Amino acid sequence: MYNLDGKIALVTGGSRGIGKAIAKRLASEGATIVINYMRNEEAANETKKEIEDAGGQATLSKFDVSDFDAVHESVDKIIENHQGLHILINNAGITKDTLLMRMKEEDWDNVMSINLKGIFNCTKAVTRNMLKQRGGRIVNLTSVVGEMGNAGQSNYAASKAGIIGFTKACAREMAPRGITVNAVSPGFIQTDITDQLTEELKKDYISRIPMDRFGTTKDIAGAVAFLTSDDASYITGEVFRVNGGIYT
Numbered sequence: 001m002y003n004l005d006g007k008i009a010l011v012t013g014g015s016r017g018i019g020k021a022i023a024k025r026l027a028s029e030g031a032t033i034v035i036n037y038m039r040n041e042e043a044a045n046e047t048k049k050e051i052e053d054a055g056g057q058a059t060l061s062k063f064d065v066s067d068f069d070a071v072h073e074s075v076d077k078i079i080e081n082h083q084g085l086h087i088l089i090n091n092a093g094i095t096k097d098t099l100l101m102r103m104k105e106e107d108w109d110n111v112m113s114i115n116l117k118g119i120f121n122c123t124k125a126v127t128r129n130m131l132k133q134r135g136g137r138i139v140n141l142t143s144v145v146g147e148m149g150n151a152g153q154s155n156y157a158a159s160k161a162g163i164i165g166f167t168k169a170c171a172r173e174m175a176p177r178g179i180t181v182n183a184v185s186p187g188f189i190q191t192d193i194t195d196q197l198t199e200e201l202k203k204d205y206i207s208r209i210p211m212d213r214f215g216t217t218k219d220i221a222g223a224v225a226f227l228t229s230d231d232a233s234y235i236t237g238e239v240f241r242v243n244g245g246i247y248t
Helices: 017-028 041-053 068-082 105-133 144-148 154-177 199-207 217-228
Strands: 008-011 032-037 057-062 087-090 136-141 179-186 239-242
Touching: 008 017, 008 068, 017 032, 017 041, 017 057, 017 087, 017 217, 032 041, 032 068, 041 057, 057 068, 068 105, 087 105, 087 217, 105 136, 105 154, 105 179, 136 154, 136 217, 144 154, 144 179, 144 239, 154 179, 179 217, 217 239
Parallel strands: 008 032, 008 087, 032 057, 087 136, 136 179, 179 239
Antiparallel strands: none
16 A cells, blocks of 8 residues: 555546546545546546545546646646645547548547647646645556557557657656656556457457456556555656556
């Protein structure tokens, strides 16, 4: 267990999937969670309820991570309401998968806007407060696809590769003020998306994974919890791979 008592953590895309697992894990460590969501208010409220039923604290914050002004306005309100912000988990992301020859310009732009610009927007919005605090933890969710590529995901792969470069640059800028910036790179994780795959496709994907299974959202949440803790205070600019050995 890690002690995150008194810490305020913003988790973007925190209502479902990996984001939900991260929100619940950080709450279990004592952090007060701000669950960001954009569309699915029902899911966001359900995540909030689950955290509170387990004895944790959570609030909701609806904003579009790709909207620069909305992000800054929302983050300022979070800092005002909670008298600070100590942890940012940049998790929000989308896919618009198709082969490059069929990909529309809007498919490229939408993925970049949420996955990459969204991380810029949110990180920039929290930086001034964290610099004043002389400390903070930022964890960006990238992907094994951003490291090794995947057919039909050129937009997604490019956005996730960009996150790695962004993470390393920000880590160098912020380290003198005690702010760590790291990335977690999930492999194939069991979520609503993988549940929709055919059994044949599941077997094909699993056959490529040395650990012979999909990862779980809890696997990712555990890595994120470590990186937000005092135990990781001397780790920054790193890409933590949680992929079952599919890419090393």
